[in-house]
Amino acid sequence: MIIRLETDADHQAIYALTRDAFAPMSFSDGSEPDIVNQLREDGDLTLSLVADQDGIIGHVAFSPAKISNAEGAWYGLGPISVRADRQRQGLGSKLAHTGLDMLRKLGAAGCVLTGNPDVYRPMGFSNDHALTYSGLNPKYILFISFDGTVPKGEINFAEALEEDHP
Numbered sequence: 470m471i472i473r474l475e476t477d478a479d480h481q482a483i484y485a486l487t488r489d490a491f492a493p494m495s496f497s498d499g500s501e502p503d504i505v506n507q508l509r510e511d512g513d514l515t516l517s518l519v520a521d522q523d524g525i526i527g528h529v530a531f532s533p534a535k536i537s538n539a540e541g542a543w544y545g546l547g548p549i550s551v552r553a554d555r556q557r558q559g560l561g562s563k564l565a566h567t568g569l570d571m572l573r574k575l576g577a578a579g580c581v582l583t584g585n586p587d588v589y590r591p592m593g594f595s596n597d598h599a600l601t602y603s604g605l606n607p608k609y610i611l612f613i614s615f616d617g618t619v620p621k622g623e624i625n626f627a628e629a630l631e632e633d634h635p
């Protein structure tokens with residue numbers, strides 16, 4: 470299994486993987502595969518990483534995010550998908566950490582996301598209720614800071630993600 474950047478040949482497989490991974494999720498409105506395509510079309514897909522083992526078994530997208538009271542370049546993580554039969558074996562963490570390492574090397578200040586804290590806390594994300602996003606319960610808003618600063622304020626994700634309110 471290797472983790473690598475997406476190529477043009479991966480777009481359809483990423484779409485299908487994302488669609489199938491989110492399909493059973495009660496919080497999903499099924500928009501996630503289109504969000505990945507829209508991020509790409511908008512030029513907002515800063516990093517798109519796939520886990521490849523005779524086909525695409527995992528994917529994560531990172532895109533620019535603005536935070537009203539934070540300095541530096543922040544990014545949003547998501548959507549992230551792991552094929553159902555490969556979930557809970559560390560692959561989501563591996564994809565996230567590979568992307569975070571790449572963002573750190575690009576000089577990013579950190580990364581924010583909305584999601585299940587039980588999934589993202591073990592990956593190193595924290596939650597200190599200083600970030601807000603569109604009225605969402607703050608326990609679902611998490612961040613990881615590369616320079617130790619704690620981001621504060623309202624998050625504005627890339628446009629394609631802004632239509633997705635979990």
Ligand SMILES: CC(C)(COP(=O)(O)OP(=O)(O)OC[C@H]1O[C@@H](n2cnc3c(N)ncnc32)[C@H](O)[C@@H]1OP(=O)(O)O)[C@@H](O)C(=O)NCCC(=O)NCCS
Nearest residue numbers: 490549550551556557558559560561562584585587588591
């Ligand atoms: C979310 C997802 C990407 C995680 O990938 P994964 O490979 O299963 O995750 P990992 O095995 O790396 O697990 C990371 C941590 O999350 C926890 N976790 C994973 N799935 C979980 C779940 N459904 N509920 C609670 N905790 C979960 C794991 O226990 C692990 O913590 P640990 O290290 O303390 O054991 C994957 O489950 C998935 O594709 N889900 C469907 C799509 C989705 O919900 N995407 C995210 C939306 S916020």
